Amino acid sequence: MNTPAPSAPGTALIAALQTSLGADQVLTASEDIIPYGFDGTATLKQRPLAVVFARNAAQVSAVLKLARLHHAPVVTRGSGTGLSGGSVPSTAAIVLCLVKMDRILELDTANLTLRAEAGAITQTIFDAASAAGLFYPPDPGSMKISTIGGNVAENSGGLRGLKYGVTRDYVMGLEVVLADGSICWLGSKCVKDVAGYNLRDLFVGSEGTLGVITQVLLKLLPQPAARQTLLAMFSRMDSAAETVSAIIAAKIIPCTLEFLDRKTIRCVEDFTHVGLPLDAEAILLIETDGHPAAATDEALKIEDLCRLHGATSVKRAASASEAALLATARRSAFSALARLRPTTILEDVTVPRSELAGMIRDVEAIALKHDLNIATFGHFGDGNLHPTILTDERNTAEMHRVELAFADIVSATLARGGTITGEHGVGLAKKPFLRRQLGDASYDLLKLVKRSLDPDNLLNPGKIFDL
């Protein structure tokens, strides 16, 4: 908490915000604003100048215009579940919170689209689509509380990336308020639309640094008619990796292809008692979906491939409730690990699928080298790993080793053609490594775009890169 409590420099701005939005929509008292000083990322926090709630795009526009007038940075946030510090306030920032803009505005079953305000909860959107027999595939771990605007701003992933893609793949249109307060609509309900540059996709994943997303138009799919769930245990990580390669080589794209390593298996079993074998080196949770015959055929082929490549056992769920139980093992991984030590740092490196087994070995070697407890789970199908460092932020010596390990993991990822972040964003956490991944020309191009869209550098400044 490096920022002093609100004082003279912000007084005029706060008064103007109160006049514009109503006094009750502007929080300034310490006890009110402290909860908005952090997100889901360990160790990062910063007190804002004030927290304001907008109810529509016009109010967002008013906030941006006032912030510009007073040269105050604006950090937009939804529920604050981010995992890279993207919504941690910058110094003396106005936090613009959109959770009160939470309406679903339209569900168009003829065109398979759903339009919602940015503050709508992702689970609510999923449920609204489901009620109409439709399917919104992106399922970030936080979806029960995270907002769709935050998902879009971070381009959130989830467990279904391999077959169904990520949030970006479902964004057809956006309403965005630009740094100067102008409101624009990008995209349309048309499945094909090439009228002008695709600026919609520029805002997806821009982490609040280019504009404020106030509305989203999402693409929906028909609900898959059937699903099959399998859990396969392996005594060697390489066997699990070979199995995954064999599944893809067999031209099967499962909708879920998740894995847990040995440490995670033990934690999860201790937490959930679902009956995982404590001697397994790796567990794969695999789901197929679609036409009933397709889902079943694929599940049978996958079962064969698992056994052929050395699975010590394969369970295929006989019912939806059994499937839910098997999926619990994966869904509870993070919560189970988070119980062990005071601080849980969730990594998010991603490599091409073919590099995944090697990358898991790299992480194990790095844990040994720095004497750290690192458990790994993640999305095997799309190469997205979550090495989870179990540590204690009060232990300075250990935190130093964590930083070294973190840097080593990044280096190993880049050496394997991977990315420093698959689904959590750059924010503050990955900022130091971005230039190395992108190279100078691409990195400079990011900054060029930022400077042209936000010339005063007031929209979530200091995230992704320093200007």
Added chain:
Amino acid sequence: MNTPAPSAPGTALIAALQTSLGADQVLTASEDIIPYGFDGTATLKQRPLAVVFARNAAQVSAVLKLARLHHAPVVTRGSGTGLSGGSVPSTAAIVLCLVKMDRILELDTANLTLRAEAGAITQTIFDAASAAGLFYPPDPGSMKISTIGGNVAENSGGLRGLKYGVTRDYVMGLEVVLADGSICWLGSKCVKDVAGYNLRDLFVGSEGTLGVITQVLLKLLPQPAARQTLLAMFSRMDSAAETVSAIIAAKIIPCTLEFLDRKTIRCVEDFTHVGLPLDAEAILLIETDGHPAAATDEALKIEDLCRLHGATSVKRAASASEAALLATARRSAFSALARLRPTTILEDVTVPRSELAGMIRDVEAIALKHDLNIATFGHFGDGNLHPTILTDERNTAEMHRVELAFADIVSATLARGGTITGEHGVGLAKKPFLRRQLGDASYDLLKLVKRSLDPDNLLNPGKIFDL
């Protein structure tokens, strides 16, 4: 042909290009450069200053640096099959032709990716994927001769948009040469990658105005195991439209859902003699694909829905060769129409699927109003219509009526929440209408991005908008 033959102003630049690329890679003689003065768009042509061929990104970079030094515009092109004038040279431009950069560089079956130079022919890429049991879905009508770089620059569509999306959905990475000659790589082989702004998608569909695409990394899918093809005839267009709505409402997403109107049916039958009924008001060509049981089940359900909604007959192909024959009816639509009059102007408006029947009626009324021959076919599933104006560019009075009809079609499209271009791009043809579709704020944002990435306005200037 408003440009004088190469003369003093370009001499120094041409000499520099010859030194840099080799004299045989620089064309300046009239008979050599005239073929590069137009693309697939009717009525548009302009002679370039010179045509140069690059063999790699370093040569592209050299060309851009020289062009900048000499303040010469650069118009990049592949095979020149564009349908919006996007690769028609601007005055005194250097045409940078990439057809000699046509290699497939890597087919990675473990990660389901293919990397190719920008000049590689799309059909060659499709065939290379097919040979490995993989599938590159985008199939623009020009794919036998168009280049992948051109497809990416225009974000080309095709017949499979409804289920499989468009070119953009398969671009994982790009090598791009920027206006200052710097070479950057955008994207990666990772299925999930949120490291920095998504600038890759900014270049997809940017029509050569932001940089020169020199390499593409494409996503591939497993080949669908089976396909079913149906041809349904309707005596009323509304019945065809209702059938399409019923198919979507039944949660079926066909891979192809094409239609022909009465005029097109007659032309196609006259051209192909495949046995289409001349009294039909509309024909739907519908294909399902995927697991054999899924493709068959869906085809049977679709057949029922067609009959239920008034199809006068439905043919389901019993073999691959019969399917190919049925598909011929749709694939030959443009060629069949192009035989009728000297000039064929292919429109490309797109509306939300639910507006399609109304839009087809609008086009019929507009044809009547302006006394023009307009046949319509297109992609019913994704709302992408190709009203085709059969005319003669030598007839000034008729061409004036064509322009009025063109403007009326655009107005009707926008009134229905559609887009002025679904898959052909803005180029020169749709430039006058873009601001109306986007609104001032979005339109100005396009220009802002252009000015920041191409400050001297030398990359395909005058396309999409005038600065």
